[in-house]
Amino acid sequence: MTDDSAPKQDRSRATRRRLLETTIRCLARHGWEVSTVAFIAAEAGISRGAVQHHFRTREALILAALEHMFEERAALLDALPDPGGADPDRVHAVVTGLVDAIGGELFRAALQVWTVAAADPELRSAVVPLERHFARGVHRRAVRLLRVDDTDPAVRGLIQATLDLARGLALADVLTDDSRRRARVVRAWSDQLAAALAASVPD
Amino acid sequence: MTDDSAPKQDRSRATRRRLLETTIRCLARHGWEVSTVAFIAAEAGISRGAVQHHFRTREALILAALEHMFEERAALLDALPDPGGADPDRVHAVVTGLVDAIGGELFRAALQVWTVAAADPELRSAVVPLERHFARGVHRRAVRLLRVDDTDPAVRGLIQATLDLARGLALADVLTDDSRRRARVVRAWSDQLAAALAASVPD
Numbered sequence: 001m002t003d004d005s006a007p008k009q010d011r012s013r014a015t016r017r018r019l020l021e022t023t024i025r026c027l028a029r030h031g032w033e034v035s036t037v038a039f040i041a042a043e044a045g046i047s048r049g050a051v052q053h054h055f056r057t058r059e060a061l062i063l064a065a066l067e068h069m070f071e072e073r074a075a076l077l078d079a080l081p082d083p084g085g086a087d088p089d090r091v092h093a094v095v096t097g098l099v100d101a102i103g104g105e106l107f108r109a110a111l112q113v114w115t116v117a118a119a120d121p122e123l124r125s126a127v128v129p130l131e132r133h134f135a136r137g138v139h140r141r142a143v144r145l146l147r148v149d150d151t152d153p154a155v156r157g158l159i160q161a162t163l164d165l166a167r168g169l170a171l172a173d174v175l176t177d178d179s180r181r182r183a184r185v186v187r188a189w190s191d192q193l194a195a196a197l198a199a200s201v202p203d
Numbered sequence: 204m205t206d207d208s209a210p211k212q213d214r215s216r217a218t219r220r221r222l223l224e225t226t227i228r229c230l231a232r233h234g235w236e237v238s239t240v241a242f243i244a245a246e247a248g249i250s251r252g253a254v255q256h257h258f259r260t261r262e263a264l265i266l267a268a269l270e271h272m273f274e275e276r277a278a279l280l281d282a283l284p285d286p287g288g289a290d291p292d293r294v295h296a297v298v299t300g301l302v303d304a305i306g307g308e309l310f311r312a313a314l315q316v317w318t319v320a321a322a323d324p325e326l327r328s329a330v331v332p333l334e335r336h337f338a339r340g341v342h343r344r345a346v347r348l349l350r351v352d353d354t355d356p357a358v359r360g361l362i363q364a365t366l367d368l369a370r371g372l373a374l375a376d377v378l379t380d381d382s383r384r385r386a387r388v389v390r391a392w393s394d395q396l397a398a399a400l401a402a403s404v405p406d
Contacts, residue, residue, distance in 0.1 A: 031322030033236075108321060115318040118311060118377050119234030128378050157391025161368060164388055168371030174321050175331050185367055188360025196395050 019044050019051060023065035028108035032116050037061060063126055066110060070134040073101045077141040091194035094145045095162060095186055101138060102163065103170035111174065138163060148197055155200055158193060165189060222247050222254060226268035231311035235319050240264060266329055269313060273337040276304045280344040294397035297348045298365060298389055304341060305366065306373035314377060341366060351400055358403055361396060368392060 022044035026035040037058050041048045055061035080097045110131075117124040142159050143150045150156040169185060172178045225247035229238040240261050244251040258264035279300075286296035313334075320327040345362050346353045353359040372388060375381045 029322065031319065034322065111314075111318055111321070114374075114377055115314055116234065118314070119232065119237065124378055131378065153387070154391055154394070157387050158395065160384070161388045161392045161395075164371035164375060165364060165368045166371065167374050168367035168369065171317075171370050171374060172367060174317055175327055175334065181363070184356070184360050185364045188357060189364045191357070192361065192364075192395060192399050195399075 015046060015050075016054065017068070019046055019054070019061075020065040020068040023061055024069050024105060024109040027062065027065075027112045028105045032112040035062075035112075059123060059126065062113060063130060066106075066113060066127075067130055069106045069109070070130070070137075073106060074134070074137045074141065077101050077138065077145070080145065087198055088191055088194040091146065091197065092187065092190040094142070095166075095190040095193065097145070098138065098142055098162065099166045099169055099182070099186055102166040103173060107167075107170040108174060111171070135163070146197065148200075152200060155197065158196055162189070162193060218249060218253075219257065220271070222249055222257070222264075223268040223271040226264055227272050227308060227312040230265065230268075230315045231308045235315040238265075238315075262326060262329065265316060266333060269309075269316060269330075270333055272309045272312070273333070273340070276309060277337070277340045277344065280304050280341065280348070283348065290401055291394055291397040294349065294400065295390065295393040297345070298369075298393040298396065300348070301341065301345055301365065302369045302372055302385070302389055305369040306376060310370075310373040311377060314374070338366070349400065351403075355403060358400065361399055365392070365396060 019040070023035070023040050026040050026043055030039070035058075037051055037055075038048050040061065041051045044051075051061065055064060077097060080094075113123070113127055114131075117127045139150075139159060142163065146159070148155050148159070150159055165185075169178070169182050173182065222243070226238070226243050229243050229246055233242070238261075240254055240258075241251050243264065244254045247254075254264065258267060283297075283300045286293045316326070316330055317334075320330045342353075342362060345366065349362070351358050351362070353362055368388075372381070372385050376385065
């Protein structure tokens, strides 16, 4: 590179990424109350002043972190290899990918934010558009990965049900490790979804 | 009644019920932080001392409130009229009943508790058995209402998926009114579930 400022910009981007990832981890592991700017800064090894230079408030930092992680999850779905093979196996692979994209640490962090937002109209008005944007992006990717036509209301309902199921499964994993039960439920659901989609889509 | 203490006991029971219902409402509407013993007592019109006579800590009060409401929801499921009629309509009525039993104000209150419990091992160890007991009770009632045999692993997976879906739908209703979309998703899934159960159960 010929631009002298490029390494500095790279460092700044890397720092920002570390800060946002640390924010998600702090929320998921320690909860909303503990996850102050001072706590997150210390965990990320960044000075509190440097954090506040980029994000004026805790809410701004947390919303940026959610947005960053939503983008990462969408990119993961875009990078899913085409599972190929017979239809029930393809559907199972896609449902597993969707469940992974919606659950885990990002879900635990988002849950902390939703719960506070449930009783805080200002935070809620900032979170709802972000959440809706992510949900639409995941829906669009589900339609593409499953190769279905969601202008059919029955198909659209089943895709939405699959994403609601994924959120329910993510919630069931918050207090205990639910991975074994979840694998069975995903299998039962994806078998059923494969049969329904095969019946609804003319060859 | 001939027992002189009966009216006093009735009053005490009614007060306890009011206190527990107020606790759920406070959690659902105002969140965990705001829902202190003092706040809940004031909302219920009961002295703080009287509340603390029955429940030594906020956690004890909140857990008792969740348990009480779980029992009420289970009783609601037990009181569901037999929907009768053709199978898809029966399944739709049962799924709607399950979604109602799992969602709403009780879910919003429980969400506040789960979210704090996610980062608080002591609270978590008290909440998990309570939650598991409720989940098993709802599962058992779902099997009875749908008249299916859940020793069949495929059927069991579909019942569990239905309850996970209900939790996902309840979560989607926390930040915005999701009732119209939810009705469509419930219809799409219950049609599918009816077809699956009809195929799995020999007449």
